[in-house]
Amino acid sequence: MRLFFTLAFFAALSLAVGIMLSGDDQDVDWLVAGGLFGVALAGEGVRLWLRRGRARSRESSGI
Structure with missing residues (x-):
């Protein structure tokens, strides 16, 4: 269960960084x-x- 929450957290974090770095493209x-x-x-x-x-x-x- 811990693995699921950890990967879900990092997926959301990665997606947020991808959105922030996209700039004005809205993608x-x-x-x-x-x-x-x-x-x-x-x-x-x-x-x-x-x-x-x-x-x-x-x-x-x-031994």
């Missing part, structure tokens, strides 16, 4: 908005990957 700068959302997706993916890696390292006893 969304989709390249900027998509790039920012891509960075957010990559960051969340890395966060989940690191969390899963730490969980795996706790499972192994090391």
Whole structure:
């Protein structure tokens, strides 16, 4: 559920930045908005990957 809210927040934020950077065109700068959302997706993916890696390292006893 946290992932959904985080991605929804970054989607709205990316869309807002795309609208603000569009200027007088009254259109969304989709390249900027998509790039920012891509960075957010990559960051969340890395966060989940690191969390899963730490969980795996706790499972192994090391003996």
